[in-house]
Amino acid sequence: MFVTLLGPLALSCLPLSVLGVPEDKDARMYKVNITLPLKEGRDENADVLEIKTTVAGLSDMKVLFSFMVPGNSMVILVLRVDKACSWPQLTSFLARKGYAVKVTPVYYCSDFARELGINMTRDFYDTSLENDEDLLLGKEIFPVKGLTTAQYNEKLRQMFVRDISILNAGQPSASFRTLANLPVELIYFAPVTPTAIEAMAKTLHAPDNFEFEILRIQKLDTYTGGCK
Incomplete structure (x- = not known):
């Protein structure tokens, strides 16, 4: 919509x-x-x-x-x-x-991951990103490109397996899937840290073909206006 x-x-x-x-x-x-x-x-x-x-x-x-x-x-x-x-x-x-x-x-991406058979609880992704003022917004789009449903779902499962390893390494992230059929689009919010940059590089150099966009963002509740 x-x-x-x-x-x-x-x-x-x-x-x-x-x-x-x-x-x-x-x-x-x-x-x-x-x-x-x-x-x-x-x-x-x-x-x-x-x-x-x-x-x-x-x-x-x-x-x-x-x-x-x-x-x-x-x-x-x-x-x-x-x-x-x-x-x-x-x-x-x-x-x-x-x-x-x-x-x-x-x-929630955690709900989507469970639909794909990945064992992930609702709180696996960070749902608050507390105390993080410098953040990144990442958007991943997974084109179908002639894949069968089974191949496409396996591609997504492999992505979530990578996500789990990144999150277990201490990188907080909030993640959502847009409610649409295909292609699958995932949205991430994560703090700007060396771990986050490393995680982004790991994702971007993954063997799967997908589109990836990054924006620098800040929490609205910390915004006070004025020039910096």
């Missing part, structure tokens, strides 16, 4: 058949990209701080993560929506401000 500038309000009261039943919280997790378009006289710092304040006041919407992309006029949120009609708190604000918005349903 993708929402552009004209579409945020369409999310305001989606039926539970789309957003998930109350017991199925994972069916209602979303990654939200908020882009502040260029505009003469815009005070980007003030706008980001207003988003930060608005997000902090949301009810029936749990903010799992909130990030700022420095120099890119973009805020990234990962939300769990506990009530379908709680969306207007955020979407009406964003529509009024005229921001470009993209919403993507996601769920």
Whole structure:
């Protein structure tokens, strides 16, 4: 599900058949990209701080993560929506401000790994990334490229086996899969450390063919505005 500038309000009261039943919280997790378009006289710092304040006041919407992309006029949120009609708190604000918005349903990579037969608990990935201000956002896309379902699933299992070794070595990371069929897209948030850079290099030099993107991000709750 993708929402552009004209579409945020369409999310305001989606039926539970789309957003998930109350017991199925994972069916209602979303990654939200908020882009502040260029505009003469815009005070980007003030706008980001207003988003930060608005997000902090949301009810029936749990903010799992909130990030700022420095120099890119973009805020990234990962939300769990506990009530379908709680969306207007955020979407009406964003529509009024005229921001470009993209919403993507996601769920935990640990749950996806278990679907593939990998023994991974929900807390294997870090779910907080506490006290980490300097972070990376990594996005992996696994093209099908003529593979059979069995071959594709095995490719993904091997990736999770590598992930387990990296996480067991002490590298924290939060990870989500976008809720789509194919190709599989995984999103990672991890602190910028020598271990993280080494882990990224290990992933990028893996024998599998996949697309990989990296962005530098910082926690929105540590953002205070101003020039550095």
